[in-house]
Amino acid sequence: MTETALPQADLVGRRAAEILTRIEADPEFPAFEAATLEYSSDWQCFTGFPTIERWNLDADKGPLLAEGLCALALKAAVFELTGDERAAEVALPVPVDEMTHAMIAQPQLLARIAERTGFTLIHQTDQEHTDYTSGGYTHAAYRAAWNAEPPTRYWLDKAEVDRRLAILAAKYDSIGMGRSGREHSIDFAAA
Template sequence: MSETNLPTPAVVGKRAAEVLTAVFNSDDFDRLRKSSLYYTDCWATFTGYPLIAKWSLKDDSEPLFWEGMRVLALKTAVFELTSGDEHAAELEISAPVDEMVHAILAQFTLVQKMTAALGIQFVHMTDQERFSYKVGGYTDQCYAAAGWGEQNRRYWIGRPEMLRRLDILGELYQSIGFQEEGRSHTHDFSERIDMPETVGATSV
């Protein structure tokens, strides 16, 4: 489905706000929130949360959780309004927010229970992701139409800035032996790793 055939942001926003309210009012919501925040201690990629300037697990997890929930509400709305178009529902979003979506959906049993009870379906498939989020684009318009205002630009990072920060992170990772943005490394753990003095000196 092309962007010209997508439901209008006003319609998506209205339905997304309804979905988020229903999820928030669910008896299981508090458990979902707490479980999702626990998950951030267990797993994080090298190219999601670290894109946030001066990233702090303690300070950023809670606000990111709410951004992730809003994204899932928006995707649910588009999925419903396009008669189950999975590609259309995989909205363009910022990488750090996408990582929190993963953390929420990792609570698989609870998510299945909640969405079944509410008669909705959360949507997320990696093979549909495009990673070309544009500030001011369709996702932002739907977000605003839901009554949530403008996204927090600390977390909602457009593609050009994302690529710039990835270049910086890539250089930092390589300086301690991590290649391919953290997808491989050269360490065999046979001896202590000495950290270069430059690590941590560059701010994104």
């Protein structure tokens, strides 16, 4: 199997910026935004958003939505320029990837927006890459798109995410939440 070469970051960036502008101008974008942010009551992942230092759902959900939209636009741009879904799964940081899941949980709105604005939604869990590293391809494409640095509060390097996950796992274990919240031995009847 031949691996598709990634297009130049500046080409991806230019197209991603156009895609994002069209998404945000879509007449259903306000409803999509409201629905995505309302989903916040179900954001109970123990290993995504909690990697953000002093995570606060109320304060962070809006800025994180903006970063998730950037991520979807970057992936859509790579797909448009390559036609390759695997290549389009560019490296993302864990918290931003988690936000894309919240957006994808609004399938009807997002599908209609994608159809009207002409982008292809790319996300497949078994192909995603949460190994973002500043200075890498995704970082370069982001800078080309928005002429700015990705906010390091959300765009965490994989090594830092791994370090924080080890800290979180130890804390979760100390209160009986095994495997970072993937299991516990709480007997609710006895409690």
